[in-house]
Amino acid sequence: MTVAHDSPSRLLRIAQHSRCRDCGNRISWHATHGHQPVSLHPVEIPAALVPAGHRWHLASGIAHPAGDGSPWCYLAHLPLCPVRTTLGALPPALGDIRRRLALNTRRLTEAGILTPGHNTGTEPHPEESCTPARPVVQLLYGRYIAATAIEDIQCVAQTMRRTRCTNPVLAPGTAPGRWTLTAATPHRRSTQQLALPASDIAVYDLGHLAYSEQVRWRTQRCPTHAATTAAPDLALADWEPFDPLLHHKYLATRLPRAPRRRS
Ligand SMILES: [Zn+2]
Ligand SMILES: [Zn+2]
Numbered sequence: 001m002t003v004a005h006d007s008p009s010r011l012l013r014i015a016q017h018s019r020c021r022d023c024g025n026r027i028s029w030h031a032t033h034g035h036q037p038v039s040l041h042p043v044e045i046p047a048a049l050v051p052a053g054h055r056w057h058l059a060s061g062i063a064h065p066a067g068d069g070s071p072w073c074y075l076a077h078l079p080l081c082p083v084r085t086t087l088g089a090l091p092p093a094l095g096d097i098r099r100r101l102a103l104n105t106r107r108l109t110e111a112g113i114l115t116p117g118h119n120t121g122t123e124p125h126p127e128e129s130c131t132p133a134r135p136v137v138q139l140l141y142g143r144y145i146a147a148t149a150i151e152d153i154q155c156v157a158q159t160m161r162r163t164r165c166t167n168p169v170l171a172p173g174t175a176p177g178r179w180t181l182t183a184a185t186p187h188r189r190s191t192q193q194l195a196l197p198a199s200d201i202a203v204y205d206l207g208h209l210a211y212s213e214q215v216r217w218r219t220q221r222c223p224t225h226a227a228t229t230a231a232p233d234l235a236l237a238d239w240e241p242f243d244p245l246l247h248h249k250y251l252a253t254r255l256p257r258a259p260r261r262r263s
Contacts, residue, residue: 017149022083024108025101026151030063038063041080042152043166044072049093054079132202134250136242139206139214145247147238150204157225158234167222174223177206179255184244202252
């Protein structure tokens with residue numbers, strides 16, 4: 001469980017981020033009150049577009065199958081999943097989302113990342129998440145620990161509508177980092193005898209990117225908002241300086257598996 005301590009409550013991050021086993025799209029698993037965990041579409045939707053029966057909200061880390069009166073709500077992934085449902089009964093706004101998810105599924109299938117025909121229809125378990133919940137990222141000659149999975153790091157800029165930009169920092173068309181296994185404490189003097197993990201850890205390395213791209217990651221902005229100073233930050237960037245002792249429980253000693261590749 002991770003909470004972005006310096007973010008507005010709306011940005012609480014308590015989810016287990018994963019991908020739908022059937023369609024390959026991003027989902028976030030949340031506890032519910034006395035029921036099975038639910039997989040939610042990880043982006044909030046204007047509640048006005050969503051019929052009351054489809055609305056979910058999060059309160060104290062628990063997902064509730066109703067709106068909370070705010071202008072934003074969540075949707076369950078299941079009714080949107082392009083592999084498991086048909087467009088049929090969906091209201092138009094949800095149909096649009098489902099169409100986008102279906103396009104993404106086709107893209108993943110064509111790229112060989114998702115193999116159709118191997119879908120069991122069973123719910124993936126949160127523990128199957130491929131990437132560390134809080135990845136260690138190398139950028140601008142330093143190491144930071146992210147608050148969420150790489151693909152969920154969200155632009156902090158305020159949009160014209162005074163809401164937080166929903167674009168990911170790892171935007172389509174931008175160069176990704178590289179996962180590498182490397183020493184947990186590259187600069188540690190050998191005289192220090194701290195009880196640190198002996199093995200290498202998985203680090204998402206952005207060090208090979210252009211300086212401006214590394215600054216964009218550090219300031220946590222999408223390409224559009226990195227190019228302008230007009231948009232103020234609506235949230236603080238979530239990076240914390242990486243400390244191998246403090247963040248010990250987040251360290252992964254294996255490289256993340258390729259997402260959703262099935263054989
Ligand atoms: Zn799905
Ligand atoms: Zn943005």
